[in-house]
Amino acid sequence: MDLTLSPDDEAFRQEVRAFIRDNLPRELARSAARLGYLAHGRERILAWTKILHTKGWSAPHWPKEYGGPGWTDMQRHIFEEECWKADAPVMCISNLSLVGPVIYTYGTPEQKAKFLPPILSGDVYWAQGFSEPNAGSDLASLKTTAVLDGDHYVVNGSKIWTSGAHFSDWGFFLVRTNMEVKAQAGISFLLIDLKTPGLTLRPIVSIDGLYHLNQTFLDNVRVPKENLVGEPGQGWSFGKFLLENERTASAFINQSKRELEKARDIAKAEMKNGRPVIEDPEFSRKLARVQIELQALEFSVMRVLANEKSQYNSIAVASVLKICGSELQQKVAELQLEALGPKTLYHFTEHELENPDTDPPGMAAYVAGRTAEYMIARAATIYGGSQQVQKTVISKLAFGL
Ligand SMILES: Cc1cc2nc3c(=O)[nH]c(=O)nc-3n(C[C@H](O)[C@H](O)[C@H](O)COP(=O)(O)OP(=O)(O)OC[C@H]3O[C@@H](n4cnc5c(N)ncnc54)[C@H](O)[C@@H]3O)c2cc1C
Incomplete structure (x- = not known):
C-alpha cells in the first residue's frame, strides 16, 4: 500500500476537512469527545450518519453499488483521520460493519432494497x-x-x-x-x-x-x-463473516487515537509533585510506548481494509487486530486515569449524560466521563470474543496448533 499523498489526495483531504468544518455540529463533537461509543446513544450516533448521507459519505467502507462512496484505501484513511481529529462521533458499527455487509453480500434483492437504504440514511439502528x-x-x-x-x-x-x-x-x-x-x-x-x-x-x-x-x-x-x-x-458461516468484520472494527483505532490525544492534554494540564504530569519520565515513557503500538496497529488495520494479501488466514488476522486493539483501548484509558490522579474519583451523573455540555462542578471539562470510560473499556477484551478465545483461534488457524 502506497501511503504517499498525491495532489488529488491532498485536495480530497481539504474537501473532507471543509465538509466537517461546515457540517459537524459543535455540540455533537463535544458530546462525542466526552461520552463513550454506546453512552453516546442512538440519536447522536445516527445524527452524524444523516449529515454524511447528504454528501453520499455515510458508509465509507461499502462498495459503490450498495451506496458506498467508492473511495480508495487512502481516501478512506484520510476521511477517518479527519473525522477523529474533529471529534466526529464513531459511526454505527452494528449497522455499517456488521449487518450491512451480511445483507449486501448474502441477502435477496428484496432484503437489500428494504434494509440497506435506512442504514445509509441513518434512520435505523x-x-x-x-x-x-x-x-x-x-x-x-x-x-x-x-x-x-x-x-x-x-x-x-x-x-x-x-x-x-x-x-x-x-x-x-x-x-x-x-x-x-x-x-x-x-x-x-x-x-x-x-x-x-x-x-x-x-x-x-x-x-x-x-x-x-x-x-x-x-x-x-x-x-x-x-x-x-x-x-x-x-447462519454459522454468516456469523463468522460478520465476526471477522467486528474484530477488525473492534480495533477501534480512531477512537483510541482521539483518547490518546486526550490523555496527552490531560497530562499537560494536571500537576503531580509540582510539575505537569507529562514531564514525569515514567508517564511520558508509557505514553510514547502506547503511541508507537497504536501507530503500528493502525497500519495493520489499513492493510486488512485494503485487502492486502496476508500469508495468514484472514480470521486469524482479525483476531490479532482484536486482541491488540482492545488491549490498547484499555492502556489508553489507564493513561488518562493516571494523568487525572485523584480526580478519577469523579463519576458523571445521569444529568451530565443527558447534557454533555455541562462541565463537572469545579473541575476541567475533560474529567467528565473518564472513569466510566475506563471501566467499560474492561469489556473490550470480552465483547466480539474474549482474548483467550482469540488466542486459540490464532494458534489453530495461523499456526495449525
Ligand atoms: C459490553 C459488552 C457488550 C456486548 N455486546 C454484545 C452484543 O451486542 N450482542 C451479542 O450477541 N453479544 C454481546 N456481548 C457478549 C460477548 O460476545 C460475550 O460476552 C463473549 O463472547 C464471551 O462470552 P461469555 O460472556 O458467555 O463468557 P464465557 O464464554 O463464559 O467465558 C468466560 C471466561 O472463560 C474463558 N473461556 C471460555 N471458553 C474458553 C476456551 N475454550 N478456552 C479458554 N478460555 C475460555 C473466556 O475467555 C472468559 O475469560 C457483549 C459483551 C460485553 C461484555
Whole structure:
C-alpha cells in the first residue's frame, strides 16, 4: 500500500476537512469527545450518519453499488483521520460493519432494497442477538429456536448482552432451525423487528453505572420467513463473516487515537509533585510506548481494509487486530486515569449524560466521563470474543496448533 499523498489526495483531504468544518455540529463533537461509543446513544450516533448521507459519505467502507462512496484505501484513511481529529462521533458499527455487509453480500434483492437504504440514511439502528446465557465463547451451543409455522418462524429463547437493544429498531439473530444436525449446521441468520409481540428486554446496568446492555427474551415471536438471510443452516458461516468484520472494527483505532490525544492534554494540564504530569519520565515513557503500538496497529488495520494479501488466514488476522486493539483501548484509558490522579474519583451523573455540555462542578471539562470510560473499556477484551478465545483461534488457524 502506497501511503504517499498525491495532489488529488491532498485536495480530497481539504474537501473532507471543509465538509466537517461546515457540517459537524459543535455540540455533537463535544458530546462525542466526552461520552463513550454506546453512552453516546442512538440519536447522536445516527445524527452524524444523516449529515454524511447528504454528501453520499455515510458508509465509507461499502462498495459503490450498495451506496458506498467508492473511495480508495487512502481516501478512506484520510476521511477517518479527519473525522477523529474533529471529534466526529464513531459511526454505527452494528449497522455499517456488521449487518450491512451480511445483507449486501448474502441477502435477496428484496432484503437489500428494504434494509440497506435506512442504514445509509441513518434512520435505523440494529442490535446484535448472538450471545446467550450459556453460549458466549461457545456460540455454537446456542439454544434459541426458530421453528417454521406456515409463512413465519416462531422464535423462542433468550439472548444476553444485547448492546443498545433498547434503542434499536431491528436485531440480527443467530437461531437454531435444525436440532438434528451438527451444532453449527443447524444455525440460521434471522432479521427480527424488535417491536414484534413476544419480544421483551431486561435492562443490565454495566460496571460504568450506565445502561447499554440487555437480556432479550423471545417468547413465541413470529418472524416472516422472508427475514431469513440465505438458506436455513447458513447462519454459522454468516456469523463468522460478520465476526471477522467486528474484530477488525473492534480495533477501534480512531477512537483510541482521539483518547490518546486526550490523555496527552490531560497530562499537560494536571500537576503531580509540582510539575505537569507529562514531564514525569515514567508517564511520558508509557505514553510514547502506547503511541508507537497504536501507530503500528493502525497500519495493520489499513492493510486488512485494503485487502492486502496476508500469508495468514484472514480470521486469524482479525483476531490479532482484536486482541491488540482492545488491549490498547484499555492502556489508553489507564493513561488518562493516571494523568487525572485523584480526580478519577469523579463519576458523571445521569444529568451530565443527558447534557454533555455541562462541565463537572469545579473541575476541567475533560474529567467528565473518564472513569466510566475506563471501566467499560474492561469489556473490550470480552465483547466480539474474549482474548483467550482469540488466542486459540490464532494458534489453530495461523499456526495449525
Ligand atoms: C459490553 C459488552 C457488550 C456486548 N455486546 C454484545 C452484543 O451486542 N450482542 C451479542 O450477541 N453479544 C454481546 N456481548 C457478549 C460477548 O460476545 C460475550 O460476552 C463473549 O463472547 C464471551 O462470552 P461469555 O460472556 O458467555 O463468557 P464465557 O464464554 O463464559 O467465558 C468466560 C471466561 O472463560 C474463558 N473461556 C471460555 N471458553 C474458553 C476456551 N475454550 N478456552 C479458554 N478460555 C475460555 C473466556 O475467555 C472468559 O475469560 C457483549 C459483551 C460485553 C461484555
